[in-house]
Amino acid sequence: MFLKKMLKKSAVSASVAGAVLATAMGVSMPASALDVVIILDVTGSTGALLPNWKSRMEAEVIDPIKLVDPNARFALVSHLDFPYSPYGGAGEYAYRVEATLNQDLTLFRAALKNLTNGVGGDTPESQYEAIRQANTGVGLDLNGDGDYVDLGDIPPQSLGFNPITNSFTMHFTSPLVYHNDPFEPDYPYAGVVNNPADYNDALNAMTSQNNTYFILTPDPLPTALAAMGGKMMPLVDKQTGKAVSSAALFRASSSAESLAKATGGSVLSVGSDLRGVKEAVEEIIEVVRPCPKGQVPVELPFGVVCVPQT
Ligand SMILES: [Ca+2]
Numbered sequence: 496m497f498l499k500k501m502l503k504k505s506a507v508s509a510s511v512a513g514a515v516l517a518t519a520m521g522v523s524m525p526a527s528a529l530d531v532v533i534i535l536d537v538t539g540s541t542g543a544l545l546p547n548w549k550s551r552m553e554a555e556v557i558d559p560i561k562l563v564d565p566n567a568r569f570a571l572v573s574h575l576d577f578p579y580s581p582y583g584g585a586g587e588y589a590y591r592v593e594a595t596l597n598q599d600l601t602l603f604r605a606a607l608k609n610l611t612n613g614v615g616g617d618t619p620e621s622q623y624e625a626i627r628q629a630n631t632g633v634g635l636d637l638n639g640d641g642d643y644v645d646l647g648d649i650p651p652q653s654l655g656f657n658p659i660t661n662s663f664t665m666h667f668t669s670p671l672v673y674h675n676d677p678f679e680p681d682y683p684y685a686g687v688v689n690n691p692a693d694y695n696d697a698l699n700a701m702t703s704q705n706n707t708y709f710i711l712t713p714d715p716l717p718t719a720l721a722a723m724g725g726k727m728m729p730l731v732d733k734q735t736g737k738a739v740s741s742a743a744l745f746r747a748s749s750s751a752e753s754l755a756k757a758t759g760g761s762v763l764s765v766g767s768d769l770r771g772v773k774e775a776v777e778e779i780i781e782v783v784r785p786c787p788k789g790q791v792p793v794e795l796p797f798g799v800v801c802v803p804q805t
């Protein structure tokens with residue numbers, strides 16, 4: 496983690512010096528390859544947008560990123576919630592690897608095509624745990640019996656991050672209400688030995704991979720919710736059928752936004768039908784681009800380098 500951070504920091508000053516040098520000498524500088532993790536919440540209303548993701552993913556997410564970084568690698572993971580009532584339904588899961596990081600998108604495409612949606616029980620989901628697992632792959636042994644095969648357990652599986660390149664995460668989820676925010680000792684059941692991740696676990700996991708966290712949501716942004724001052728449409732809890740207070744929703748949304756900001760990312764609204772995905776990806780690229788502004792990556796026999804845009 497320290498090495499990676501140093502590299503990132505030094506890359507900033509190197510890019511300035513390098514750009515000057517590149518211009519002066521007519522040579523170019525190496526570009527970083529990006530590791531891109533896409534987390535899809537496939538519960539309830541977000542799951543209903545799965546067909547939209549299937550039709551938009553390639554042209555509006557993958558292609559624009561590959562354009563600025565032909566070496567970019569992509570991983571796909573999904574979550575519902577732990578299969579314990581009232582948190583999640585039978586057969587549901589808190590985190591699942593669909594495709595590990597790879598430049599080759601064969602497995603990614605097949606996994607996305609086969610991905611199905613669920614319900615996710617109550618309104619908050621296992622977003623924090625999904626973030627922790629995506630970054631660490633440590634697995635979760637809920638009952639602490641030394642295996643990862645009990646109901647709700649998550650088997651360890653690394654996505655295969657490159658330790659010296661930068662990474663970012665796009666998490667599609669709604670509403671921005673995460674379990675364990677604040678900590679729930681009985682989630683997902685009373686007597687659980689190893690608790691699912693909370694805010695700090697998620698943040699530490701993101702930081703360990705130098706991972707920048709972006710949330711893509713069909714909802715209005717937390718700032719817009721605040722501006723509405725509680726006059727928003729009431730959100731109904733899927734499990735209880737009761738309205739969720741706008742104050743609770745705003746507080747929870749703020750946590751999600753804080754997590755994104757703490758990693759250098761942000762919350763982006765993509766509209767109720769994902770029409771804003773393309774624009775959101777453009778905004779993300781502006782933040783995580785592998786080459787300094789005004790330069791573009793070019794693939795050469797010895798690697799991808801940044802050259803001045805003509
Ligand atoms: Ca839930």
Ligand SMILES: [Ca+2]
Nearest residue numbers: 636642643645
């Ligand atoms: Ca176990």
